Amino acid sequence: MNNQTTLIIGAAGNNGVATIESLVKKQDAKNTIRAAVRSADKTAELKKKFPSIETVIIDLDKPETLTAAYEGVTKVFMIPGNVEEREQHAKNAIDAAVQAGTVQQFLFYSVVGAEYEAILFAKQFRAGEKYLEQSGLNWTHLRTIFFQDNFFGWADGVKQGGLYFGVRDGNFAPLNVADIGEMAANVLTTSGHDNKAYNVTGPELLTGKDMAKVFTDVTGKDVAYVSPTPEQTLESLLSTGWPQWQAEGMLELFEVFATNQAAVVSPDGEQLLGRPLTQLKDFIAANKAAFV
Numbered sequence: 001m002n003n004q005t006t007l008i009i010g011a012a013g014n015n016g017v018a019t020i021e022s023l024v025k026k027q028d029a030k031n032t033i034r035a036a037v038r039s040a041d042k043t044a045e046l047k048k049k050f051p052s053i054e055t056v057i058i059d060l061d062k063p064e065t066l067t068a069a070y071e072g073v074t075k076v077f078m079i080p081g082n083v084e085e086r087e088q089h090a091k092n093a094i095d096a097a098v099q100a101g102t103v104q105q106f107l108f109y110s111v112v113g114a115e116y117e118a119i120l121f122a123k124q125f126r127a128g129e130k131y132l133e134q135s136g137l138n139w140t141h142l143r144t145i146f147f148q149d150n151f152f153g154w155a156d157g158v159k160q161g162g163l164y165f166g167v168r169d170g171n172f173a174p175l176n177v178a179d180i181g182e183m184a185a186n187v188l189t190t191s192g193h194d195n196k197a198y199n200v201t202g203p204e205l206l207t208g209k210d211m212a213k214v215f216t217d218v219t220g221k222d223v224a225y226v227s228p229t230p231e232q233t234l235e236s237l238l239s240t241g242w243p244q245w246q247a248e249g250m251l252e253l254f255e256v257f258a259t260n261q262a263a264v265v266s267p268d269g270e271q272l273l274g275r276p277l278t279q280l281k282d283f284i285a286a287n288k289a290a291f292v
């Protein structure tokens with residue numbers, strides 16, 4: 001990778017930070033990593049953590065803020081945020097890349113199953129994928145699935161002895177965010193990814209019961225699996241501040257998991273990493289303090 005300027009959009013989020021973490025390890029003086037964030041606070045945070053990167057402030061709701069961010073950019077990693085305007089944000093970032101005229105590779109963050117457009121989250125991300133595929137840019141989709149890291153949000157229940165997770169007896173393979181960041185960095189620093197979609201899952205299919213057992217084994221305390229009804233899950237998400245659209249989207253996703261529609265382990269992640277993916281038990285063990 002020589003004389004590249006890589007723009008990360010969504011840089012201050014979980015996946016943005018994980019990607020920068022891996023990219024800086026591969027960086028040399030000839031390459032620039034430019035992190036696009038929403039506020040000066042986020043700029044300061046990222047600069048403190050990664051002194052060698054450039055930062056730029058953008059707002060995906062205001063396309064005019066993107067022009068300067070794209071100056072001299074050759075590679076883009078667009079990570080749409082956890083917001084209802086995902087589709088428009090993706091379109092704005094893609095339009096700006098086309099307009100810049102210098103972008104050789106556009107890596108788009110998406111979700112496993114996007115191509116089926118069966119649930120809201122899939123529809124939002126697939127709209128961005130389709131727009132990108134028709135843009136004339138060299139595209140790559142990095143489709144991911146439910147993060148292991150999400151379980152921090154279930155830590156209170158686990159501490160009290162219950163994993164309250166409404167996927168009934170369904171299986172899916174939770175994925176580690178640090179692994180995703182490393183995959184993205186690998187895609188951004190190697191060739192052969194043009195016009196490809198990678199479907200990335202975690203390394204093992206687990207039911208809610210299996211996951212509760214992982215928590216039991218790692219914490220040494222009994223953690224029972226409880227699958228609340230969709231109504232209870234919705235109420236719980238709304239009560240913790242989730243917006244309605246997002247809570248309903250999550251319910252749809254849980255139904256996909258509950259009915260084994262995402263019960264696959266894909267080889268793509270391991271191929272992109274060149275090593276085994278992180279297992280849930282290792283992620284929980286590394287973060288045990290949060291769950292006891």
Ligand SMILES: NC(=O)c1ccc[n+]([C@@H]2O[C@H](COP(=O)([O-])OP(=O)(O)OC[C@H]3O[C@@H](n4cnc5c(N)ncnc54)[C@H](OP(=O)(O)O)[C@@H]3O)[C@@H](O)[C@H]2O)c1
Pocket residue numbers: 009010011012013014015016037038039042058059060061079080081082083109110111144145146147150
């Ligand atoms: N949780 C899961 O299991 C899962 C699985 C697959 C996909 N996803 C989705 O994948 C995406 C990436 O996940 P993540 O955890 O990395 O998300 P995240 O931590 O929420 O990061 C998204 C970033 O987008 C930025 N953003 C939002 N609106 C913006 C705007 N108008 N202009 C500029 N930047 C804006 C946010 O900025 P601020 O930092 O300023 O808020 C944030 O840094 C999200 O859409 C997520 O919902 C999640």
